[in-house]
Amino acid sequence: MNNYVSTKRPGNLQSAFNSDCKHLLTDKFTKLKKQIVSQLGRDTLNSAWNRLLKQFEIEASIIKKLGSNSVPQIGFDELCKNEGKFSPDFEKEIRKRGCLIIKNVLGVDEALKYKEDVKKYISNHVGEIAGFPDNNPQVWELYWSKAQVAARSHQNFLLATKAVNNLWHAEPTAAIDFSYNVAYCDRLRIRQKGDTSFTLNEHIDGGSVERWEDPEYRKCFDKILSGEWEDHDPFDASHRISANMDLYNCSGGCSMFRTFQGFLSLSTVKPGEGTLRVCPLIKLSTAYFIMRPLLDDLIDSKEMAGAIPGAQQHILPSLHPHIVNNVVSIPEVGPGDCVFWHCDMVHAVEGVCNSPDDSSALYIPATPLCPKNVDYVVRQRHAFIAGETPHDFPLNNCEVTFPDRATPEDLTELGKLVMGWSKYDELVEDEGQIGVTLARKYANEILGL
Numbered sequence: 001m002n003n004y005v006s007t008k009r010p011g012n013l014q015s016a017f018n019s020d021c022k023h024l025l026t027d028k029f030t031k032l033k034k035q036i037v038s039q040l041g042r043d044t045l046n047s048a049w050n051r052l053l054k055q056f057e058i059e060a061s062i063i064k065k066l067g068s069n070s071v072p073q074i075g076f077d078e079l080c081k082n083e084g085k086f087s088p089d090f091e092k093e094i095r096k097r098g099c100l101i102i103k104n105v106l107g108v109d110e111a112l113k114y115k116e117d118v119k120k121y122i123s124n125h126v127g128e129i130a131g132f133p134d135n136n137p138q139v140w141e142l143y144w145s146k147a148q149v150a151a152r153s154h155q156n157f158l159l160a161t162k163a164v165n166n167l168w169h170a171e172p173t174a175a176i177d178f179s180y181n182v183a184y185c186d187r188l189r190i191r192q193k194g195d196t197s198f199t200l201n202e203h204i205d206g207g208s209v210e211r212w213e214d215p216e217y218r219k220c221f222d223k224i225l226s227g228e229w230e231d232h233d234p235f236d237a238s239h240r241i242s243a244n245m246d247l248y249n250c251s252g253g254c255s256m257f258r259t260f261q262g263f264l265s266l267s268t269v270k271p272g273e274g275t276l277r278v279c280p281l282i283k284l285s286t287a288y289f290i291m292r293p294l295l296d297d298l299i300d301s302k303e304m305a306g307a308i309p310g311a312q313q314h315i316l317p318s319l320h321p322h323i324v325n326n327v328v329s330i331p332e333v334g335p336g337d338c339v340f341w342h343c344d345m346v347h348a349v350e351g352v353c354n355s356p357d358d359s360s361a362l363y364i365p366a367t368p369l370c371p372k373n374v375d376y377v378v379r380q381r382h383a384f385i386a387g388e389t390p391h392d393f394p395l396n397n398c399e400v401t402f403p404d405r406a407t408p409e410d411l412t413e414l415g416k417l418v419m420g421w422s423k424y425d426e427l428v429e430d431e432g433q434i435g436v437t438l439a440r441k442y443a444n445e446i447l448g449l
Contacts, residue, residue, distance in 0.1 A: 008251050011394030012132035013139045013187070013198075021248050021310030025209075029302045032212060036225060037294050044227035045294055052229060052287055056322040059281055068271050068331045070280040073101045076156060084163050094167060095235060098282025098342035099260075101333060102163075105156045106264065111335035114147040115266035115360050118188060121145040124404060130396040138191045138198040138353075141396045144387055145188070149406040151264055151362050152183045153415035157338065161366040164260050164340050168368070170237040175438040176370040182377050183418040184256050185390045186363035189263075191274055191353045200349040202279070202315035202324055204289070205261060206254050207245040208307035211290065217243035221290050229287035234342060241370045248310035251394045256365075256373045260340035261347075263361035271329035274353030276339060279327045279346040286344045288323055289315060315346050340366060369424070374443045377420040381447075384408065384419065423449040 037045060063070050072093045074086070079102065086094065094100050106114075122129060122140065131137025142148070151157060161181035170176050191198050210217050218225065219239040223232040237257070246253035269275045279285045292298070293305040306314035317324045323346050333339060339361075341347055353359050367373050379391045385408060387400040399405045408421065416422040424440040443449075 007249060008389075008391075008393065008395040010130070010396050011251050012130055012134070012137075012141060022308055024248070024309040025302050025304065027302055029209065029213075029304055030300065033294055033299055036212070037299060040225060040227055040294075045291065048227040048229055048287075049291055049295065052284065052291070053322065056281075056284055056288070056326070059284060060322075060326055063280065063326045063328060068329050070097060070328055071099055071101060071278065071330050072097055073103060073331060075103045076105045076160065079160070079163055084159050085166070086163060091167065096282070097280040098234065098345045099278050099280055099330075100164070100340055101331065102160050102338045102340070103334075104336050105160050105338045106151075106154065106336035108335045111264065111266050114151055114264075114362065115190075115335070117147040118142075118145050118266075119190065121147070121404060122190075125398075125402060129398045130394070133197045136192075136197065138195050139187055139189045141389065141394065141398055142188055143185045143390055143393070144384065144399050144402075144405040146404075146406045146410055148185070148188060148362055149410060149415065150412075152185065152364055153412055153418045155414060157264065157364065158414060158418070160338050164366045165368045168235045168237045168259050170241070170435060172432060172434055173438075174238050174241060174435040175442060176237055176241050176368055177436045177439040178368045179436075180369040180424065181418065182367055182369055182373050182420070183380070184258065184365050184367045184373075184376075185380055185384070186365065187393070188363065189359065189361050191355075191359040193353055193355055193358060195274065195353040196351060198274075198349060198353070199351040202277075202320070202327060202346050202348045204313040204315065204344060204346055206258065206343050207247070207250075208311055208313040209304055209309050210243075210245050210247050211307070211313070212293070212304070214244045214247060217245060221286070224287045224290045229283070229291070232283055232287060234282050234286060234344060241372055246392075250310045250312075253392060255392050256367050256376045257370060258343045258365040258367050260342055260366040261345075261363075262338060262340040262365045263363045265333040265337045265339065266335055266360040266362065267355060267358055268332070268334045269355050269359045270332040272350065273355040274350050274359040275333070276330045276341075277327045277348040277350060278330060278341055279323050281326060282342050282345055285323050285326075285346050289313065289320060289346070292319060369439050369443055371439070371442050371446075374420070374446050378446060381420045420447045
């Protein structure tokens, strides 16, 4: 079988939320939960859960006062002045909140030019592009417009992703290099004024049942599953680089390790105008949804508290009220601002787009150099050449015949690097960075460079 060929079905954004694998939620999950609880101890679990609820009560009063200001913000110029690093105080706030906005990563005119180019690209192919919803797309199944390809390798965007990637760490021997960001080619949104169709309830991407079912993924939450959620480190990548986050070939599942999901804003959007919503308590919310299926009301059932094979993790008011009640809209963003949120972060989208213009964005996450990500880049590189849909997404292949799509010839030098056409320097200044060396060597080998 050709490893480059996707086995996804055609579809759109909604495919990631509607699973046809519900029949796979079997008694094996009951057994798995009981095994975890037997190792943890019922008393230890209950004690940890009670401490968590008390901490949520404390934090809830703070979130209520801060509202959208719970989300940290920094100007790109300030980041540059600090040599591409966050100050210790700002870094501490990001680690607590799990999200941030970097203002003015691109200039307003440049970001608006991207939007106009994308709109022209869409208008050139009326009736040829899939999207969600089918009858009036707000999120388009497009990956290879020249604007998207250029944005993913923009030098300012890469500096921003380097900064957020370096909030993470791993064991010295773990094959990962946070100084490089490779491209993960995702979709785009142009949400029209008045739209009510692109409404996403609270959820988490990056798999669902996989967080418990895959042994390596489960190790990412060892402290939580030992009753010591206070010591959970959301920014430890040691086990994530080998975790299987897509056991069921989910449309919208992510084969790459994203430190942060993200988007480049192409519009001015304020809270209440159709923007992103997040629960800015990354450690607490993660501990909550990881422990939730293990509690007494679900332990004897096969239910996984909103986790269904082949879909994203749903966060439900009936099962996760402390999380849902602490979700806030992000602050105002403008063209050229970048929004990043942790890969375990609970997020949603406001139900109505009340923006005077539109709510538009290019979805581009932070994805550091590591074997899992390089393996995906190899497949993605093939899709780029052919103009096909990247492997993780519904197999629509809308752009194959588009003469105005981007091609490898359009790549800048940075574009070649992030898309897998340029060799990585294997000379590392610090000889103790064994994992960095391993990541770069693997990348050059598997990319054939």
